[in-house]
Each structure stands twice: as structure tokens, then as C-alpha cells.
Amino acid sequence: MFNLKKIFIGPPLSTARLAEERLGKAKALPIFSSDALSSVAYATEEILLVLITAGVTALSYSIPISLAIIILLAILILSYRQTIYSYPSGGGAYIVANDNLGTIPGLVAGWSLMIDYTLTVAVSITAGVAAITSALPSLLPYNVELCLFAIAFLAIMNLRGIRESATVFAYPTYLFILSVCILTLTGLFKYFVLGYQPPSHVIHQGFAAGQAITLFLILRAFASGCTALTGVEAISNGVKAFHEPAPRNASITLIWMGIILMSLFTGITTLANLYHVTPSHTQTVVSQIAEQVFGRNILYYILQGSTALILILAANTSYAGFPLLASLIAHDGYLPRVLSSRGDRLVFSYGIIFLSMLAGFLIVIFRGSTHALIPLYAVGVFLSFTLSQSGMVVHWLKAKAENPKWLHNALINGVGALITCIALIVIAATKFIQGAWIILILIPSMVKLSMGIKKHYQEIAHQLSLEGVRIQDIKRQKKNIVIVPVAGLTRIVINTLEYAKTLSGDVRAVHISIDEEHTKKTQEKWEKYKLSSQLIVIPSPYRNIIDPLLRYIDQVEKESGPDEIITVLIPEFVTKKWWYNFLHNQTAFVLAASLIFRKDVIVANVPYHLNA
Numbered sequence: 108m109f110n111l112k113k114i115f116i117g118p119p120l121s122t123a124r125l126a127e128e129r130l131g132k133a134k135a136l137p138i139f140s141s142d143a144l145s146s147v148a149y150a151t152e153e154i155l156l157v158l159i160t161a162g163v164t165a166l167s168y169s170i171p172i173s174l175a176i177i178i179l180l181a182i183l184i185l186s187y188r189q190t191i192y193s194y195p196s197g198g199g200a201y202i203v204a205n206d207n208l209g210t211i212p213g214l215v216a217g218w219s220l221m222i223d224y225t226l227t228v229a230v231s232i233t234a235g236v237a238a239i240t241s242a243l244p245s246l247l248p249y250n251v252e253l254c255l256f257a258i259a260f261l262a263i264m265n266l267r268g269i270r271e272s273a274t275v276f277a278y279p280t281y282l283f284i285l286s287v288c289i290l291t292l293t294g295l296f297k298y299f300v301l302g303y304q305p306p307s308h309v310i311h312q313g314f315a316a317g318q319a320i321t322l323f324l325i326l327r328a329f330a331s332g333c334t335a336l337t338g339v340e341a342i343s344n345g346v347k348a349f350h351e352p353a354p355r356n357a358s359i360t361l362i363w364m365g366i367i368l369m370s371l372f373t374g375i376t377t378l379a380n381l382y383h384v385t386p387s388h389t390q391t392v393v394s395q396i397a398e399q400v401f402g403r404n405i406l407y408y409i410l411q412g413s414t415a416l417i418l419i420l421a422a423n424t425s426y427a428g429f430p431l432l433a434s435l436i437a438h439d440g441y442l443p444r445v446l447s448s449r450g451d452r453l454v455f456s457y458g459i460i461f462l463s464m465l466a467g468f469l470i471v472i473f474r475g476s477t478h479a480l481i482p483l484y485a486v487g488v489f490l491s492f493t494l495s496q497s498g499m500v501v502h503w504l505k506a507k508a509e510n511p512k513w514l515h516n517a518l519i520n521g522v523g524a525l526i527t528c529i530a531l532i533v534i535a536a537t538k539f540i541q542g543a544w545i546i547l548i549l550i551p552s553m554v555k556l557s558m559g560i561k562k563h564y565q566e567i568a569h570q571l572s573l574e575g576v577r578i579q580d581i582k583r584q585k586k587n588i589v590i591v592p593v594a595g596l597t598r599i600v601i602n603t604l605e606y607a608k609t610l611s612g613d614v615r616a617v618h619i620s621i622d623e624e625h626t627k628k629t630q631e632k633w634e635k636y637k638l639s640s641q642l643i644v645i646p647s648p649y650r651n652i653i654d655p656l657l658r659y660i661d662q663v664e665k666e667s668g669p670d671e672i673i674t675v676l677i678p679e680f681v682t683k684k685w686w687y688n689f690l691h692n693q694t695a696f697v698l699a700a701s702l703i704f705r706k707d708v709i710v711a712n713v714p715y716h717l718n719a
Contacts, residue, residue: 129350132360137280139345140364142227142338142424144280145417147287147371149234150176150335151379152392157328159386160318163308166380168325169332173376176332177369179526183336184365186496186523187343188358189516193502195354199344200495201432205439207498207505211554216494217436218553219487220340222546224425224432226487227337228466229473230480231425232257235418241394242411254470257419262463265426268452276423279416284367286410291374294400298381305382305399327537333530335372337488338421339364340495341428348427422466430458440564441557486538486546489531496524586671587611588663591640591678592656592698593618595625596632599715603678604640606713610674614640617659621650652694653701664707674709675702681716 130138154172158165187199194202200220205213232254240247264275297303318324342361349356375393378384384395393414401407430446434455437446450456473480503510503517510516535543589607593600593616600616607614616638620626626644633642647655664673679695695712702710 129353130348131350132356132363134274134277135342135345135349135356135360136363137277137420138427139341139348139360139424140338140367141276141280141417142231142341142421143336143364143368144284144371145231145234145421146335146337147368147375148238148393148414148418149230149391150332150372151376152386153331153334154328154376155379155384155392156386157324157331159310161320161324163310163383163385165320165324166308166385168320168328169376170380172325172329172332173372175329176335177373179333179530180336180339180365180369182519182523182526183339183492184361186499186520187340188361189520190343190495190499191346191357191361192354193499194343195346197344197346197348197431197435199340199432200491200498201435203498203502204491204494207501208494212494212498214436214441214554214557215550216491216498217432217441218550218557219491219494220344220432221429221436222549222553223337223487223491224429225462225465225469226480226483227425228258228261228422228462229469230334231418231421232261232466233470233473233480235415235421238391238394238411238415238418241390242408242415244389251470251474255467258422258463258467258470261419261422261426262459265423265454265459266450266452266456268454276420279413279420282409283413283417284371286406286413287371287374289406290397290400290410291371291378294374294378294382294396297400303399308383308385310385323537326533330530330534330537333489333534335368336492338424340488340491341424344428345431348431425462425466426459429462430455433458433461436557440561442560444564483542483546486531486534486543487550489527489534490550492527493524493531496520496527500524586613586668587674588667588671589614589674589676590660590663591616591676593629593642593678594694595629596636596638599678599680601638602715603676603713604638607640607674607676615663616640616642617656618642618644619652619655620644620646621652653698656698657701660702660705660708672709673707674711677710677712679712679714681714683718 151169151173154169155166158168190199190203194206196202201213201217204216233250235257236250236253239253240250246253298305342357342364346353346357349360375396378396378400379392382396382399384392384399386392387395390398391414394411397407397410401410433442434447436442437444445457446455446461448455448457469480497520499520500517503513503520507513535547539547587610589611591600591603591607591614595618604614604616616633618626618629630642630644643659645655645659660673660675667673675698677695677699699710699712702708
């Protein structure tokens, strides 16, 4: 089992190597920006999907809508740049909101981001598989299987460590950036210099065009296009993953991400308008643009391949952000503490596995459909945007005595909070019926769950604490009654009985009789080997082993005094090959599970290792 883990994950890394696992700007950009950069592959398409319902004349509104999104992006970049310098320890919206607005806003921001990260994995991978099936339609029936395979691949790569995954995933990201740049420049040259005349707009089957161009329609299109902004906060969440000086390197990476994202998004939206591209159920907008610009040649397939890769690898931003964020919340006691532990490769392994399971579940439920998942998208991230920026305003108000630029900084974050709040209201209102209501219910539910987890940890800590307790007052057991369940007399039972003698002078071997002949042979062996331990035979005419044993333990417990304790030692053997264990010890497992919640009964398994 360990060798298999070592092959897939790699050998363990020492804690001392944590600093070596940090990233430079060139590797951090693809790791933390792949989500935001990849969204240009479907953000324009989501805008057009809404506008096409009002006919081809409405498609031209995609240009001003994209401009509004780019302005919002610029505001967010400036705002999160300030967050990076103010909170260099990372944590982003959760830390900022928790520190300045309180526990509940902090948990709302944290869960909003974690839900968004989960949706990012699901949406990015389904969009990436859609790019593959656009180029290879024969794979369309297997889109769910392809999605789950992609999640498994990403999980394994991230379990190997952030530095190793960054090295592997950097090349596809830069290939995508280069491919879209070539597409944009070639497309503009072909249209304006060579005078290419694109075919007329075609409304594909399944897209009804009968709505009027209304403000609500424009706002719906804006809300759908805001998916281009998801992932912008990832760099501020992962500042600690950068080489020192971490805040400066993270800030530079954030600015470069913003510039590249604005350029790619503008290019795709412009070409979609110039080349009269309309949404289709069988081919993505980027694929249609590339087909007109390049034709079905090597450049087309390189672009489609790099698009598929960046869309799938966009999920890697979530694999960088989700485990780190979950570890911070778990460290504060609002999630299971196991999520705050680093694994063999210095990554938060349980967070990676948890994220993979959640995303896989979503993909199976929604059958790998990007358009079915998109309505759930962006609500959470814009809620976290708003809380983060509002928290930063409070932060500057607190720091005005020490920071002479507090007013300037507060205005930047205040504008960011206002704009993102307006965008949040628009997104929630326009996507509510389509599925956003699920997120608006889920976030409060998860916050309540987190508060329950925190309360549980506090109660446990209180009961375990030695504060105000004298050691001599703690109950001490003076006598130990050891019960050993035995099915027959074997080396394993002898091994357990000998161990039991080291714990107590009162050792009772209990045999549940479901076969009289077998019981008789067991008793004869017991006498033959002259065992000192008492053998108690309990008949079970209904062939039930667990219940009669539990009743006997209850009886012993009633008869025992207040200073006596009961220990149940369960004999079991361990085979040489780990998979052989599935063939044995089922009764021992059920018995241990039945006894584990008994308040005054100690349960232990006594292993006997075999050579086969």
C-alpha cells in the first residue's frame, strides 16, 4: 500500500523543505491565475447565450457589457493589491472579513469562496471536456467519464506538491495565452487588412429568439459574463506560497494576471462580434472563431488543445486555494481539524481529496454540463468580493492613525465594495430562478454547520481541560476485568490471552456457541492445554454472535464495582498482503464498532501477524 502511494504521490518531504516549495512569479502565475485566464474561453459565450434570445441584433451589446466587466476587473485588481500588502499571511476574504467584520461575515466569506472553488473545478473541467468534444464529437457520450478522469489526474498531481504541479501546469497555461494572442492578432489582420467577409449570423437550433432587448436582459448577460472574474482573489489567498518578498511578488503577479485577462477577454469578445459567431450546442464560441480564422488546420487544433488544457487546469487554482483556505478555517475550529494538517508532500492532502469528491459529485449530478453549472457560479465569489472590500474599508479606518494614506486606500476599497455589491445583487437577481437560490441557501447552512463544529470543539476542550481540577479527584480504576471473545482455540487466541494476563488477573475467555460440536471441541482443547484463563460458554440458538456477547458485557458491567473497569481484547490476525485482510476479521470489525461507544468499556484489537 505504501509503495503504491509512493509511486503516485512521491516520497515524503521534510518540514524543513517547506520554504523550498514556494513559487516564483513565473510558476505562480499559471497556478493561481489559470482559473481567471481560462474563463475567457467561456465568459464571452455565456454573454452571447443570453443576448441571442433577443435575436442577432442584440449580440452587439456584448462589447459594452465586456467593457463594464473589464472596468470591474481593474477595480478588483487594485483592491486585492492592497489586501495582499495588508494581509501578507494570506487567507484573502476570510481573514479580512473575520478580522474586521466579525466571525459570521468571515465564515460567510470563507464558505462563499470554498463553494466557488468547488464550482470552479466542476465548471472548468466540464468546459475543458466540452472543448475536446467540440474537436472530437465522437467522445461526447463519455463527457462525464472524461470529467472524472480529469479530476483524478489533478488530485494526484496536487497531492505530489505545489512546486511539482506548478512545473507541469505552467506550460499549458502559457501555450493558451500564446494561442489566444495569435488567434486575436490573426483574426484582426484577416478582417481589417485582408478584408475577410464572415458569413451572416445563424441562430442555431435550440436557441429561441423572441425576447425584447430590455435592461433585465442586459443585466442577465452582464451577470453571466462576470464568470470572467472568478479566481481573481486566488493570489491574495495564497501569498504565503510565493518566494520572499512574498507580498511584492504576489502583487506583481496579480497585475500581470489582470493585464493578460483583460487582453484575452477583449480579443475573444471582439472577434466573436466581427466574425458573426453565435452560440451552438455542438461547438464552442472559441472553436467557431478559430475555425473561421485558421480553418481546421494545425493552429486550430493547437488552440483547441490548449483551451481544453487551460480549462481543465483552471481547476488547479481551486486546488491551490481551497485546501489553504479550508486549513485556515479548520485551524480556527470551524471545520474538522484534519483539514489543517499537511500531508507527506507538504500540501493539505485532506483538503485536496475533499475538494475532488465535492467536484466529482457535482459533475455526476449535473451530467457534466457547463451551462447547467454556470447559473450556480459567481454568486459566492462576488459575495466574498463584497465582504473582503468592506472589511478592508474598516481596516483602513482602524489604521488611519498609523497610515497617512488611509483615506486614499479606503476610497479604493470602498469603490470596490460598492461595485461588487451592485454586481452581486444583479447576479443573484438575474440567476435566482436558474439556480442561484441554491447557493443563497447553501452558504447560511454551511455557516451554521461551522458554528456547530466550533461549539463541539469547545465542549470537548472544556470536558478535557485540567483547569480547576485536582489530579487526585480524577476517578481511578483499581481493578481491570479483561474479556477475550474466542471462536475457537488457536495461536491467535493464545497470543491474546497471554497479553491479557499482563493487564489483569481476572481474564475471561467468552465463547458464543452456535455449533454444539465445535463448542465441545473447543472445551476439550481448553482442558488439553490446561489454560488458566476461565472459558465461559454462552449458547446462541439463533446463531447471533454479537448480541449475546454484548449482553454478557452488560451483565459484567452491572456486577462490577465503581472502581472496576472492563477491557475487551479482540484477537485478530494480519496477513502478509494487505488486500487479503478483506477476506478475514469481519466479525472482529463489527464487534469493535459495536463496543466503541460504550462509555465504561475499553476496546482493543490484539494483532497476530502471519507469513501468508
